[in-house]
Amino acid sequence: MPNADLLIINAAELVTCAGFSHSPARGADQGRLGIIEAGAVAVADGRILEVGATADLLTRHNLPTDQVLDAHGGVILPGFVDAHTHLVFAGDRSAEWESRMQGKPYLEILREGGGIQSTVEATRAASQDDLLANARKWMRRCLAGGTTTVEIKSGYGLNRDDELKMLEVARQLGAEGPIAVVATYLGAHVVPSDYKDRRSEYLDLVESTAREVAQRNLARFFDVFCEEEAFTLAETERLLGFAQDLGFGLKLHAEQFTAFGAAGLAAQMGATSVDHLERLDDEGLAALKKSVALSSTKGTVAVLLPAVAFHLGLDRNPPARRLIESGVPVALATDLNPGSAFTPSMPMVITLATRRLGLTTAESIMAATINGAHAVGLGAETGSIEPGKRADLIVCDIPHHKWLGYAFGWNPARTVIVGGAVIIPERLPGPGLD
Amino acid sequence: MPNADLLIINAAELVTCAGFSHSPARGADQGRLGIIEAGAVAVADGRILEVGATADLLTRHNLPTDQVLDAHGGVILPGFVDAHTHLVFAGDRSAEWESRMQGKPYLEILREGGGIQSTVEATRAASQDDLLANARKWMRRCLAGGTTTVEIKSGYGLNRDDELKMLEVARQLGAEGPIAVVATYLGAHVVPSDYKDRRSEYLDLVESTAREVAQRNLARFFDVFCEEEAFTLAETERLLGFAQDLGFGLKLHAEQFTAFGAAGLAAQMGATSVDHLERLDDEGLAALKKSVALSSTKGTVAVLLPAVAFHLGLDRNPPARRLIESGVPVALATDLNPGSAFTPSMPMVITLATRRLGLTTAESIMAATINGAHAVGLGAETGSIEPGKRADLIVCDIPHHKWLGYAFGWNPARTVIVGGAVIIPERLPGPGLD
Numbered sequence A, B: 001m002p003n004a005d006l007l008i009i010n011a012a013e014l015v016t017c018a019g020f021s022h023s024p025a026r027g028a029d030q031g032r033l034g035i036i037e038a039g040a041v042a043v044a045d046g047r048i049l050e051v052g053a054t055a056d057l058l059t060r061h062n063l064p065t066d067q068v069l070d071a072h073g074g075v076i077l078p079g080f081v082d083a084h085t086h087l088v089f090a091g092d093r094s095a096e097w098e099s100r101m102q103g104k105p106y107l108e109i110l111r112e113g114g115g116i117q118s119t120v121e122a123t124r125a126a127s128q129d130d131l132l133a134n135a136r137k138w139m140r141r142c143l144a145g146g147t148t149t150v151e152i153k154s155g156y157g158l159n160r161d162d163e164l165k166m167l168e169v170a171r172q173l174g175a176e177g178p179i180a181v182v183a184t185y186l187g188a189h190v191v192p193s194d195y196k197d198r199r200s201e202y203l204d205l206v207e208s209t210a211r212e213v214a215q216r217n218l219a220r221f222f223d224v225f226c227e228e229e230a231f232t233l234a235e236t237e238r239l240l241g242f243a244q245d246l247g248f249g250l251k252l253h254a255e256q257f258t259a260f261g262a263a264g265l266a267a268q269m270g271a272t273s274v275d276h277l278e279r280l281d282d283e284g285l286a287a288l289k290k291s292v293a294l295s296s297t298k299g300t301v302a303v304l305l306p307a308v309a310f311h312l313g314l315d316r317n318p319p320a321r322r323l324i325e326s327g328v329p330v331a332l333a334t335d336l337n338p339g340s341a342f343t344p345s346m347p348m349v350i351t352l353a354t355r356r357l358g359l360t361t362a363e364s365i366m367a368a369t370i371n372g373a374h375a376v377g378l379g380a381e382t383g384s385i386e387p388g389k390r391a392d393l394i395v396c397d398i399p400h401h402k403w404l405g406y407a408f409g410w411n412p413a414r415t416v417i418v419g420g421a422v423i424i425p426e427r428l429p430g431p432g433l434d
Helices: A027-031 A054-060 A096-103 A106-111 A118-127 A126-145 A160-174 A199-215 A235-244 A260-270 A282-294 A305-312 A319-327 A346-356 A361-368 A370-375 B027-031 B052-062 B094-101 B104-110 B115-126 B126-144 B159-175 B199-215 B233-245 B260-267 B280-295 B308-310 B320-325 B346-358 B361-368 B371-376
Strands: A006-015 A034-046 A046-055 A068-070 A075-078 A080-082 A145-151 A181-188 A221-224 A249-254 A273-276 A299-305 A329-332 A391-398 A415-418 A421-423 B006-015 B035-044 B047-053 B069-070 B077-078 B080-081 B147-153 B179-190 B219-225 B249-254 B273-276 B302-305 B330-332 B394-398 B415-419 B419-423
Touching: A006 A054, A027 A361, A034 A054, A046 A075, A080 A260, A080 A319, A080 B077, A096 B346, A106 B035, A118 B027, A118 B094, A126 A145, A126 A160, A126 A415, A145 A370, A181 A199, A181 A235, A199 A235, A235 A260, A235 B371, A249 A260, A249 A282, A260 A273, A260 A282, A260 B419, A273 B047, A299 A319, A299 A370, A305 A346, A305 B346, A319 A329, A329 A370, A329 B126, A346 A361, A346 B047, A346 B094, A361 A370, B006 B052, B006 B330, B006 B394, B027 B320, B027 B361, B035 B052, B047 B052, B047 B069, B077 B233, B094 B104, B115 B159, B126 B147, B126 B159, B126 B415, B147 B415, B179 B199, B179 B233, B199 B233, B219 B233, B233 B249, B233 B260, B249 B260, B249 B308, B260 B280, B273 B330, B280 B320, B302 B320, B302 B371, B308 B346, B320 B330, B330 B346, B330 B361, B330 B371, B346 B361, B361 B371
Parallel strands: A006 A068, A006 A075, A080 A145, A145 A181, A181 A221, A221 A249, A249 A273, A273 A299, A299 A329, B006 B069, B006 B077, B080 B147, B147 B179, B179 B219, B219 B249, B249 B273, B273 B302, B302 B330
Antiparallel strands: A006 A034, A034 A046, A075 A391, A391 A415, A415 A421, B006 B035, B035 B047, B077 B394, B394 B415, B415 B419
16 A cells, blocks of 8 residues: 555545445435545545545554644535536626626527627637636636536637637646546537528538547547527437547537427437436436436436526526436536526535525535536546545535535635645635736 | 825725715615726725725825735725624524425424524523634634624524623624624514413513613614514514614514515614515505605615525515615625524625526625615715725625626635725634534
8 A cells, every 4th residue: 555645634524425436326326425424534646545534544644744634523525526617718798697687588688799609709709828817717716616627618619710729728727737627529509600501511510620629639528509599409419429439428418498309319329418407308307217227337417507597597497306216317517607607616506406406415415526527427536535536625614514505605615635736725826807 | 184004906896885874875876886997995094094096096105015905906895794694593403404405394393393493492502602602603704705794683592691692792703803793682583482371571571681781782773573473563563662762773574474564663663674575565665665755864774685585495585676666775684594594695695686686786786785884873884985984895806896796606705804904714714613
């Protein structure tokens, strides 16, 4: 056994989320936190070496005090995995958001050049350096809330150069660390206005760009917004098939505005995750359930995004309890984006899931950690506190894990540990509004 | 003019909320932020000395760099005034809250000894030192979010000794600072079970205790929970009259569960604030409107508490827009308490007000600052950035004030200044979970 180089002790509750590295937690397991009381974690070379009782680990690992972090009776959790974000963007849609909150119809906003089109224009106009500088601020805000792995989508470029520019920014963010980045190519976010009457040409462009993305290893996943306003089922099937052949993992924006059949398609094609599901119907649910039953290992993870309806003042939530009761593994993510979910905070998402989706706090924590990790293909690497995994942990300033649901509006993360590096969010330099 | 001892410069927007020190902002003025671009504030002896453009103030006040705080293009706001909290308490109601979220009826919880009764028992059982230690943690969490003045109610003692104990804790918190504390005696929170069949004896007890509270100067306000389950209109009128004679300012928990007529009574008796109003009807609204029209100076402030419905997963909000359109001044507060609103965060309350009450971001900011100050009788002392007022300010890490509504789930307060003392929330010692 290598020598430990960091020991974290005295957690009132060490929430391990252990036992689901090979396949996501589902059904009754969705809430099985694997809590160790008076727990401790030993870390070596950025990986978790040992997990157990504080008394035992203190006996076995004799470290100098500057390598011992005392949780002082707080809660230790796995770092959050935010499995769905659009964190790379330019522009500011606060005025549009406020108009919407004051009752202006979204279609009117679109007619006036607002909506996603304005983000596309701003993102195209921005230099790679400007995009990077803006994204770094959001990475720091994510980290402060305990996110240690983040998925980032392209999709505001909608042409070869600007999609690649976004993915280069995501790659740079991952290289800078400390948060681990999983990139997703979302050229099929929406058909851009200049291709309005040339849809099949745009599909060709998405595919040729996908080929380049694969060659340059710029993204692990391929995502399509499958919806009446975006891409049809047939188009989605064509694109996913193409992407699968290139070796991409598959994701889908599905059933957000209408029950469109996208969840069934995702399940059938073995997508890693199917995201949104606000309008999932019985048929879609049955398809997801069936995929889980058939799969010898994983099945498609349902990624729920409660910040969207909340941000827009809507009461339109996915059937989270039915998904869990059907055995479909559920993950939670922010959907961080300037239009429909302007939050970097996984604690906020848990606050919403417990109040608006009917999840228990324990189910929400699993959804935000190990199941999030599976939703980005990293179930064996992060998302739980088990020997061998990357040492991604949060020390929370709460007396027990239920406070993660119960208390809200403040940041419970006192210390965040990413790959063994100890980060105190409070000591991060400010985002620097220059 | 005294010499400045602190200069805060380079706010993209200095949100002054100025012009409403003598009477709260109402109607169209509710959203009149009085923004100074590229703004700066000079502070002397804990008070605001001068407000203006950065270039001008830098010329006039030549201070060493360690007395100059650069807002780096962020937003400066008045410190938040949280006008309604139950911050002094003992006990943990997370299990009860989770049962409720999972569908358990509140009446069943009450039958099992949960609900407010459990907080009363825990608070009675706690020593003054234990209450103080717990409250200090919450004060730090409030401060981190930018709260510089907080109202604190008693009401979990419900007997002479334990009510006085709570108010002593509030006094101690105020003495420790830096947050300014306004105490409210809420002996009339609910009739305790041991007085169930002796209501008038309990009223006598509330009055005799009130006399002692007044003699010892332990509270500025007197509050009654006027509701079928608590105190009738006639009882409330008796208590408020008694309290008024003792020199207390009046507050009322009104129209939370039923349209009970409490708002009308409050308006008629010249209450400083009337809080909750989720069930305010036309008659109550008319009474509040009339009180505003009649009053030569202030009128009763409506204190809205959107965290309560959110915390409990309910969709029951006060008619905020109608109040503003009727010219009733609106304030926002957390209602921080372990049963129905477990949040210390005024930014979170603004997040909720803009999404669930129909307030604009500007109206919400005024409600959380100057109108909150009026709701605790401190309109001339804090709540806006004007010469002579206490130097209570927040430097926010956002590019303009609309982000206070638009972005959510993270703490925008980078630096909080209370009575001229510069506090960096991030450098506060952790609550210390002992």
